[in-house]
Amino acid sequence: MNIKLENRTGRRRGRFVAYEYGTDLFGDIYLEKFRGREKGKLVSRWIMPDLGSLIRTLDLEIYKREIENYENTYSR
Numbered sequence: 001m002n003i004k005l006e007n008r009t010g011r012r013r014g015r016f017v018a019y020e021y022g023t024d025l026f027g028d029i030y031l032e033k034f035r036g037r038e039k040g041k042l043v044s045r046w047i048m049p050d051l052g053s054l055i056r057t058l059d060l061e062i063y064k065r066e067i068e069n070y071e072n073t074y075s076r
Contacts, residue, residue, distance in 0.1 A: 001021055004018045009069045014037050017065050018033070018040055032044070
């Protein structure tokens with residue numbers, strides 16, 4: 001699954017942060033963070049012990065980005 005947040009204000013216009021999460025082949029829950037403009041670069045990778053840790057980490061990360069004026073760009 002993916003979550004992509006993009007900044008559309010000021011000098012950071014066009015920058016994005018993307019979070020990819022899921023389970024790997026061994027059943028571990030992972031979270032990867034990508035940052036960049038057009039092409040993302042892997043910044044952080046976490047292995048979570050349980051689903052609650054994933055939810056709390058994602059909540060904190062998304063809150064930090066919202067303060068920096070990043071907006072969700074996901075559309076169906």
